[in-house]
Amino acid sequence: GLGHRVFHHPLHRLERAGRLLRRHLQSARAALLFGSEKFGLSNDDISHCHWLLHIPTRPGHxxxxxxxxxAVTLYELSRSPAAARRLPEAASRATEAxxxxxxDLLEQALRRSGYPGFERGGSSTLKLRHLLHRLSLGSRDAAVLAGMLRQILWKLGPAGG
Incomplete structure (x- = not known):
């Protein structure tokens, strides 16, 4: 379960998430993250996700x-013939890496430029990751933005200087 934490991710019921994921798999790859039974997923783990999945259960359970x-999640995903199709060789979306x-580059640029609220590992960093995931950037776009940020960092000069 998600407990009482507040998330900035879309939360989808299993049936809807299954449809969204099957549609996504037609043009890109995806990963499903499941947390441990004892602790679930950490906030850092969740910050890498694009959206969250809710599996409805009986009241009291x-x-x-x-x-x-x-098992329930994979069953829902297998209910459509589209799920059995071969994935494309190369996904056009930017990889998690x-x-x-x-x-990391954007955080460095914001920190070096004096933008407030960017202490390493703080909530601003998590919000930044969420924003980048919501943009659904392609690999080429991510490379262009990374090049722009490297140029900005070069112009700002060495860290601390």
Missing amino acids: DSMNLGQAV EIARLA
């Missing part, structure tokens, strides 16, 4: 064990 959650690098 608010959670499932990990195996049940995985490209988004992480872009977030």
Whole structure:
């Protein structure tokens, strides 16, 4: 379960999430993250996600064990023939590594320029990652933005100077 945390991600019920994910898989790759039964996913783990999935349960039985959650989710995804199609060889969307690098460069530029609220690992960093995920950048766009940010960092000069 999600507990009582506040998230800035869209939250979709399993049926809708299944449709969205099947549609997404027609043109790009995806990953499903499942947290441990004891602790779930950390806020940092969740910051890498594009949206969250809610599996409805019976009243009074608010959670499932990990195996049940995985099985139910994969069953929902397999209900459409589109899920069985072969994935494209190369996804055009930016990879998680490209988004992480872009977030790092943008965070450096904001910190060096004196933009308030960017202490390493703070909530501003998480919000920045969420923003970059919502943009659904392609690999080429991520590379262009990374180049722009490197130029800005070069113009700003060495860190601390």
